Amino acid sequence: MADEDPVFETTTGPVRVITAASLFDGHDAAINVMRRLIQSSGAEVIHLGHDQSAKAVVDCAVQEDAHAVALTSYQGGHVEYFTYIRQLLDEAGCEHVRIFGGGGGTITPPEIRTLHQSGISKIYSPDDGRTMGLMGMIHHLMGLASEVNLVGDARLASIDGPVTPDDMAKVGLLMTLSESADDATFKAAVDKARSSDKEVPVIGFTGTGGAGKSSLLDELMLRIQRDNPGKKVCLLCVDPTRKRTGGALLGDRIRMNSLSNNDLFMRSLASRGSGSEISANLDRAIEVAKAVGFDMIFCETSGIGQGSDAITSVADHSLYVMTAEFGAHTQLEKIEMLDVADVVVLNKYEKRGSEDALRAIRKQVRRNRNLFDIEDEALPVVATIASQFADGGVDRLWCKLSDIVGFEASEPVDEMGARKGVIPPERIYYLSEIAATVREYHAGHEAVAQQLRLCQHLETAAKHATERGAKAIAADLQAQIDEILESLEDARKDLAEFRSLAEQYSTGEFTYHVRGKPFTVKTTTESLAHSDIPRVALPTFADDGELFSFIKKENAPGHFPFTAGVFPFKRTDELSARMFAGEGEAERTNRRFHYLSQGQDYVR
Template sequence: METQAPYVPKNKVRIVTAASLFDGHDAAINIMRRIIQSTGCEVIHLGHDRSVEEVVNTAIQEDANAIAMTSYQGGHIEYFKYMYDLLQEKGASHIKIFGGGGGTILPEEIEELHAYGITRLYHPDDGRKMGLQGMINDLVEKSDFLVGDTLPGSLDELVGANNPTIARWISAAENCGEQHGQALVSITEKAAAIHTPILGITGTGGAGKSSMVDELVRRFTMDFDDKRIAVVSVDPSKRKTGGALLGDRIRMNAIKHGNVFMRSLATRQANLALSAHVQNALDILKVAGFDLIILETSGIGQSDTEILDHSDASLYVMTPEYGAATQLEKIDMLDFADLIALNKFDKRGALDALRDVKKQYQRNHNLW
């Protein structure tokens, strides 16, 4: 079999990937989502053991082009049919459904699911004929359509809007900003008069920012059951392929709540911690009527302070493993952060790190 070149998408394609409920087999979906990402797609990965409702709600909030699932637990007929039905019920019939399950999904079952409305289920015979890249090329090509070219309603209808409407406004800003320029200007003007607090969370990659966001959301929803909270999470795009792994949802369990909206954004540009469209997304969420917005950046370097331009309060998350104490003098956020969280405090040297960070904070702010 000849090595196939990756399909080059004409549009920014967003795909939600996961393994189905009660399924701990995530090796296959991890291989597939890596190839999907390297083919230039933005992959919102949920991990394994995910319910239909969780996957569908994620796809709607993320305004995805498609869902790609693996199912090895034997309940694929019911699982995929319920997914199709739920997408129809929630007005998201444009989201395509792809799946695979090795030999556990029989050819006659594949025919039944295709007839029901599932876009494509891949059998091991497809893998032998098409190869891994060939199957992914087929999936991505079928999912390659523009999202956001049409606005979901007027500006007035955005106030208190439902999740699909909010998600589509963000897609319109992200994918068709020039086309909807006047509408976005109107949103910016309206948002300027709305004082929804924005908490910006930043820090190095792997410091535990997403886990911190999850805990904050959990406590917020427990204490304020009548308030709505939105999370905007940014991850870097790969410069080589244009793809991105938007994986922060893997670590977040508290967002499965009726008062929580989450949107993942790829930077779509090199060497920046935030997307160029993040301010549009924040303005849209303000107008939509959220009571608190959390903005999480991708992992940053020592000199990045971009979060300050978009937030009212900033939280810098770090770990005890920053190297020598002199490295603290290079971290620009220690000059500007309103709060500093020293995460993963169970690691060796954490008490020494706390002492050194406190000293550096005192030096930076002349608190003698």
Template sequence: MPFTPVNKVRLVTAASLFDGHDAAINIMRRIMQSKGTEIIHLGHNRSVYEIVETAIEEDVQGIAITSYQGGHVEFFKYMKDLLDENGCSHIKIFGGGGGTILPSEIRELENYGITKIYSPDDGRTMGLEGMIEDVIMQSDFPLIHEVEPKVILGKLKDVRKIGRLITLAENGILPTTSHQQSTSCVLGITGTGGAGKSSVTDEIVRRFLNNFSTETIAVISVDPSKKKTGGALLGDRIRMNAISNKRAYMRSLATRDSDVALSAYVQDAINICKAEGFDLIIVETAGVGQSDASILNYVDVSLYVMTPEYGAASQLEKINMLDYADVIAINKFDKAGALDALNDVRKQYKRNHNLFTA
């Protein structure tokens, strides 16, 4: 019988630093997703610091890494040390690297505290799905306790506590947070799937951090859960090049429902970030359809991201966000027809807002 987890399992997946071989980790994380796991995927060539920072901010149960670059012993040991130093010894570490990781090195790493390094022999005896189920089984434990306050990784905010509070909210056991005096601005970014919302978000984060020297920023990013399996690819961090900063925090949420663009717990996550005093909070939705405008209920300013490829101009009349968005961004403007799209969107905006003399 296939293993069914009791808890919602969240894992960080990546290929190690200086490793361009991402075929294996992509196969593994897709199988994990098919078994109901929420995957925060970082792609390839990721450092220990980036992986640990992500694991702590996202409050995951485990990290799964492929490493074919030869420096695996030092890489995995440093990851374990960094987790321990920052009060996150509970996060499991799983790895694999085919024949590049010798049996003696596997024993050394597992004796050091790495949860499991999978060998080619494990692949033969357990199979791909067997190894994945083993990872999920060992990561299937609840995260239901508040953590002691501790500023870690040089961050200005206690990102470990923030991550756990959001997890508690998702589990329905969030303590009351006070944000009555909050002056945080909440920016909502929404748009169709593939419009480039994450890239736009990353550019806003980069410019915010460059232009302000002390202000802090939080990003709450939502991706859809699969109706068939309940799993989710929370892949927006792949596009985030500026988020690894002492003044920044990011948390990925799965919708945990179908046919919606936001998690039911997004307001809780916003409230937690407000209570922590972030100056700017960005909420990025999953890809939306023409009728969706749910982001408006949660934000102070809304940004609708679209591309020039929306079909005929009449399609613009069906997009609800063109009625309500404070800002409209036509992304991927280098594509053919972009200037025509700009003209059409301007016309539709004027019609929607009765600006016939503008």
């Protein structure tokens, strides 16, 4: 960091900022740039990714006890989204959390004023970008966020009795004290908040960087919730602090899809110069989780090397997660965790070379622990594919872990390491089946169109022969026509109905029915030059084959195959209004709908 760059510190250490893109918003390029700059300014950034609901953002801010939330919104529902987050934070007792946002030109100046009046700390506009500059906006955000005092007297006074896992804001505050308070203050707070003295298993989750620890942990959480509903689980996930800037990317939450269940509590911790894969205060965070009554505690470390085993100093049991990319088999002899881990997990088993790697790991574990007289399946080695839905390997891992900690576990259904595609094998060619069906549809109707064209030409020839007095030729042609017409009854009916429809359109009015209700509409519109212009322009093909092809490929609006639309005409007697829905309970959306619909003639 350059010498002239400001340093932002708070009463509890680095600024903690939640970053995300709003619900229904897939535009994450801007928030990715901003969160990198916020991190480079010394903040601990908890990144959630894109398409995040207000509840997900607020739950994260409460559990992480953040100073600020920084969001981007380009989907048009920003006023509702930001104000709802403010409301939920206030209801959770987190009025101190600052909210920052941006959306380029999507958020207009009047809307920015409305949001500022609603308690949003700052919405950055394109004008702010021009006047303040990119780093100016980042420093402005960091300056306002650093003013928040997470351990003020009023907040500390809120811990006035036993705290349970359901008191997320208080648990979050206790976690903050575990990272920043002196021993006396921390001990006093924990003693006051203690609601449980039961023994709680602490599971250490460690492994190489990029091995899929967070994804695997997420899959385990889904199985814990399925087999042990109501059990409270605390997740403590450590990521490294960058020495150059003092900032950290705490990105494990982006993989944790199971956190929508409030039986799970997750706290992201930065190593903060501990010189290890765990935080220097991880033991105090574990003490908090035990004191408030969680039923199980998971501690996930940052990526480790061959000789690292710091997790064993704080965990009762440990899992070591690795992949097949460990190099030569002799490298396995150097990995300390193969000696001490309760379970060794070979993740990403779908990758090439994983079967050989599994055999090598099993051999090394046998040698390390002198387990030469048991079957492979009984070894504490499991192969998993965490990215695969309902993976049998993860099921077996949970069975082994549940036996260790005394939780319930369902029997695995699939085999360990069984590779399953997103599409079942019997349906793997469904797209080609759809394409083949469509091709057959068009080919069949093209053949009918050729027959119609031939029949029309024969009728013209027969008429001409009759006029010339060639009765024998005319009779032969008529016989051919009669033979062809036997297979064209439905096609001729379609042509007659279409021509009748075209004639109705030409009268200037047309009546159609929707759910039995008649709607009469004008089929023309008047131009500025007072000319009648058809609202629907139908073809005037003289060739029956061409017309039949049009009917089967496009047809008029409101008719099969509905290429031109489901309804015959666009409604002109009501105003369609695009509304932002999906945030909060249904009653909230319904109230907003009624408010926006006031005075409209038609409401659907």
